[in-house]
Amino acid sequence: MTVTAPEVTKRRIGAESSETRALIIAATEMVIREEGYSAASTRRVALRAGLKPSLVHYYFPTTDDLLLAVFERGAAKSDEMIEAAIASGDPVRALWRFFSDDSRTALSVEYLALAIRRPAIRAKIATHSDAMRKQQVELFEQLLGARLNGPDGCPPAGLSVILAGIGRALFMESALGVSTGHKEATAWVDHWLDRLLPPTD
Amino acid sequence: MTVTAPEVTKRRIGAESSETRALIIAATEMVIREEGYSAASTRRVALRAGLKPSLVHYYFPTTDDLLLAVFERGAAKSDEMIEAAIASGDPVRALWRFFSDDSRTALSVEYLALAIRRPAIRAKIATHSDAMRKQQVELFEQLLGARLNGPDGCPPAGLSVILAGIGRALFMESALGVSTGHKEATAWVDHWLDRLLPPTD
DNA sequence: CCCGATGCTGAACACTAGTTCAAATTTTTT
DNA sequence: AAAAAATTTGAACTAGTGTTCAGCATCGGG
Numbered sequence: 001m002t003v004t005a006p007e008v009t010k011r012r013i014g015a016e017s018s019e020t021r022a023l024i025i026a027a028t029e030m031v032i033r034e035e036g037y038s039a040a041s042t043r044r045v046a047l048r049a050g051l052k053p054s055l056v057h058y059y060f061p062t063t064d065d066l067l068l069a070v071f072e073r074g075a076a077k078s079d080e081m082i083e084a085a086i087a088s089g090d091p092v093r094a095l096w097r098f099f100s101d102d103s104r105t106a107l108s109v110e111y112l113a114l115a116i117r118r119p120a121i122r123a124k125i126a127t128h129s130d131a132m133r134k135q136q137v138e139l140f141e142q143l144l145g146a147r148l149n150g151p152d153g154c155p156p157a158g159l160s161v162i163l164a165g166i167g168r169a170l171f172m173e174s175a176l177g178v179s180t181g182h183k184e185a186t187a188w189v190d191h192w193l194d195r196l197l198p199p200t201d
Numbered sequence: 202m203t204v205t206a207p208e209v210t211k212r213r214i215g216a217e218s219s220e221t222r223a224l225i226i227a228a229t230e231m232v233i234r235e236e237g238y239s240a241a242s243t244r245r246v247a248l249r250a251g252l253k254p255s256l257v258h259y260y261f262p263t264t265d266d267l268l269l270a271v272f273e274r275g276a277a278k279s280d281e282m283i284e285a286a287i288a289s290g291d292p293v294r295a296l297w298r299f300f301s302d303d304s305r306t307a308l309s310v311e312y313l314a315l316a317i318r319r320p321a322i323r324a325k326i327a328t329h330s331d332a333m334r335k336q337q338v339e340l341f342e343q344l345l346g347a348r349l350n351g352p353d354g355c356p357p358a359g360l361s362v363i364l365a366g367i368g369r370a371l372f373m374e375s376a377l378g379v380s381t382g383h384k385e386a387t388a389w390v391d392h393w394l395d396r397l398l399p400p401t402d
Numbered sequence: 403c404c405c406g407a408t409g410c411t412g413a414a415c416a417c418t419a420g421t422t423c424a425a426a427t428t429t430t431t432t
Numbered sequence: 433a434a435a436a437a438a439t440t441t442g443a444a445c446t447a448g449t450g451t452t453c454a455g456c457a458t459c460g461g462g
Contacts, residue, residue, distance in 0.1 A: 014408080015409090018408095018409085020409080020410090054410075055409080058409075058410070
């Protein structure tokens with residue numbers, strides 16, 4: 001007999017499919033949205049979800065496990081939105097709308113902050129960011145190919161960085177309460193996109 | 202007798218001019234640089250400076266007081282750098298270099314994060330950001346006035362938002378470990394500035 | 403009907419943080 | 433040198449966090 005697995009006396013963990021588990025993830029996302037990632041402690045999350053802290057740890061042994069799960073869910077949602085944008089009639093502008101969407105950007109900024117301080121999570125977020133960018137590069141290449149080398153042109157990869165960067169800047173400054181120049185920056189992006197990709201009207 | 206001031210039995214606070222005070226501020230900035238603003242606790246700062254926690258509180262009754270002082274010092278330094286950029290022969294590119302300077306951007310991103318979660322500090326940071334922007338708008342107006350309305354043009358306020366935004370994006374993504382498209386974005390900015398403001402060579 | 407798997411709870415431990423304050427120490431003033 | 437003022441320290445209190453774990457509850461199948 002004997003043999004079997006040399007399991008290290010694993011602790012019990014709640015099922016992936018559990019409703020409670022989903023509830024915890026949702027509550028965590030809310031907390032992050034409302035109070036920032038640094039408020040996303042297992043205890044606060046528990047309070048928010050109306051559960052006991054130890055139950056949170058039953059589903060997510062460590063806080064990193066929880067945050068990772070939350071990010072994964074968020075990333076999946078964001079991927080869906082991008083897919084939808086790409087599938088739309090005007091993918092570039094849809095993408096720009098995606099980048100300047102406050103609610104999404106709020107989370108993505110929190111994840112970024114999270115990544116910088118949580119090594120365990122950084123890799124996953126970095127990989128996802130990079131994959132998103134590459135996907136966009138391909139899209140831009142197909143869509144704008146010829147035009148990108150014109151005098152107003154911009155390599156696809158640069159375009160992606162620039163749109164994402166401006167979108168994030170607008171959001172972060174708004175959160176701070178600064179908005180000088182935002183109208184102008186937005187108008188410029190619109191204008192630029194119009195030259196790059198004349199509206200088909 | 203009596204009368205005098207209705208002082209609320211104020212606690213004693215260390216002198217503004219104290220060396221220890223300066224040391225504490227410097228240590229705090231280091232901690233923020235190396236471990237992020239969330240690591241800037243009075244106790245960690247004390248450890249870092251080789252002092253006792255209570256001494257930190259002698260100079261800065263609350264953590265917000267400390268962070269505010271640190272920000273003020275940082276803002277002053279940043280103002281100096283901007284003044285230097287403006288006084289240089291090529292202010293716009295000097296400013297862009299300022300925005301893409303890693304070491305400065307690192308701090309400014311931390312301050313931004315700080316502001317979003319520390320109401321007591323938000324106002325000061327917001328005011329400073331706005332003042333910086335307005336100063337730049339003026340500069341761009343004087344410098345680029347005519348050209349800004351051309352087909353490639355951009356209102357000065359927009360230009361400031363865009364350069365700051367792209368600079369921050371490049372930094373944050375680098376910190377994360379993502380760099381796809383960075384070369385291209387940087388090259389595009391350089392190219393754009395060249396069209397807007399031909400190098401005087 | 404019992405039994406094991408699964409879900410959940412309470413209590414506890416170790417640790418970090420902010421803050422206060424009386425007392426000790428050092429420096430400055432007189 | 434005595435007195436006053438400024439600086440520094442030690443110890444403590446409060447509060448929050450991550451995490452563990454033994455055990456209670458429940459529930460579906462054998």
